[in-house]
Amino acid sequence: MQTQQITHTSKQIAGLALKDVELKEMTETCDQRGSFTETFADHWGSGIAPTQWSMVRSEAHVLRGLHIHQRHDEYFSLIQGHCLVGLHDVRPTSPTYLQYALYELFGTDLKAVIFPAGLLHGWYFYTPSIHLQAVSESYNNYANDDNLGCRWDDPALDIPWGISNPILSERAARFPPLSELLVTSAILEV
């Protein structure tokens, strides 16, 4: 059995270890045909029970988010490309409330960021990329009433993205600052 030679390591590059957030390592087993990697298994005990899996392609310089969901947990794994995953904790009862975490992921070092409801999250892609995403509540259920967001570059988030003028969706370009999101939503009352 061979394992993939890792040239770039997917890891947290800034911020704190946020409560209940996991960077899950995977084992890519290689042979002469290619490789095989388990990307999720119930027995990992990761604390998320996915009800929907999605595969997402992104162009270079795209930033998706920041979004917040108050009911569902989420799983993110980069399969191909190079990206950043930014998180900001807005759970008032969390010991890491209002702290952030920033991860740099490479498709050549498969890892998953798994995080609970109540964390603002977004992903930036340096190169054309493909990622897997899983949620514990399906989009057809949460889209209309649990899908808020805030500006990705609000200084109050503290996230050191190190990028400028990413490509956003029209909706994300209109997102309010964090302070407005916290006031206009019920996040502070959770």
Ligand SMILES: Cc1cn([C@H]2C[C@H](O)[C@@H](COP(=O)(O)OP(=O)(O)O[C@H]3O[C@H](C)C(=O)[C@H](O)[C@H]3O)O2)c(=O)[nH]c1=O
């Ligand atoms: C999320 C989703 C979207 N869609 C459709 C709806 C739109 O026509 C299109 C793009 O959706 P959206 O602009 O919401 O996608 P993102 O901005 O990439 O949102 C995603 O990334 C951020 C960071 C998140 O937190 C969202 O939960 C996550 O799914 O795909 C679906 O058909 N199913 C889905 O589950």
